[in-house]
Amino acid sequence: MRVLIPRGGSWGDEVAALVADAGFEPLILPLVRIEPAEDQARLQQILGQLSEGRFDWLVVTSQSTVRVLPRVPSSVQVAAVGSVTAASLRERGVPVAFIPTKQSAAGLVDEWPIREGRVLWPHAVDARPTIAEGLRQHGMQVSEVVAYRTVPVFESGEELVEAAVQSGSLPAMDEESARRQHEQQAAGQDGHDDALTAVEPAETPIDAVLVTSGSVAKQVARLGLAADTRIIAIGEQTAEDCRKYGLRVAGIAQRPSIESLVAALAATAR
Structure with a gap:
């Protein structure tokens, strides 16, 4: 199971190590910055x-x-x-x-x-x-x-998709998908809050995402991931934010810690 970790730095490295120890494949793609x-x-x-x-x-x-x-x-x-x-x-x-x-x-x-x-x-x-x-x-x-x-780290959907493809979190778009994205951008539909629907959700090789805040949830929603992607929230408030942005929450950490977050991920796998 491939797990998207949408924050980088020492926090992302520590979470990635725990995710790997739990038997999953971590993928770090920072979506927000302070x-x-x-x-x-x-x-x-x-x-x-x-x-x-x-x-x-x-x-x-x-x-x-x-x-x-x-x-x-x-x-x-x-x-x-x-x-x-x-x-x-x-x-x-x-x-x-x-x-x-x-x-x-x-x-x-x-x-x-x-x-x-x-x-x-x-x-x-x-x-x-x-x-x-x-x-x-x-x-x-x-x-x-x-x-x-x-x-947000990426100001436009095009930048976000490009980074996601380079990191391996999204597949490279075929000619038809690229054409559709170009049409959306030409129509002014590539705004800050738009979902990145040019990539077919079924092709997205992400099984789960660890979400730690409402701002992260907003950026995850822009990726247009498959409906069955497991969203793991670090707390009830973050889970509420995820739902507000249309994300289906599969697990919620019992405590606001990275250990509890990864434990909630493992629980959904079981």
Whole structure:
């Protein structure tokens, strides 16, 4: 079974090793990349307030946020959405005071331990408002700021297909398929959100895809994979995002970790 890993770097390499150990064929094709927040002045202003200890709590919901954090004073308690994020914080020397049992945004809100104080939540530009709205309902004063952006690696469907073919995740198109794609592009149908239907789904040699976020799900949907491709989501929220983009979810990791993600993949194979 060939498994598409749509993120690269050390994360992709580690996942690929686990996938191979589980007896499957890993294929790394990064579909998204992390970019700095556009409003750096606003971000640096808020992070400066964090360094000065002007918040009671810092809520961190991704490893990408950890990379932009300044020194966090000991007077600020830190909440991490899950064990992976918490591990990244500790590697930076930041103690973690709270991790919800249910490791998700909804779980963090449901299990939030206090009912007053100032909270800073740095997040992705397209983050859902679950945490901000939930903590405000608990009586917290929430400040939020965009810390980074997740953007597609390929700006057009043509670029994505070319990279997929070169990596082996999609077959080279025959003359008829290439003609159809050219007609779609000429008609203005090769937009950012369009599925890549020029490749016949039945020809796509991908059996499963590991999806870790809504932004990844959106790019996976553009590949136009076969309907029976197994989509494995890293959590319930990501599974919901997958369904929103028309992907059929075959498995959901019990915990937001790469080990649990690969375990969910193996479970679908059994």
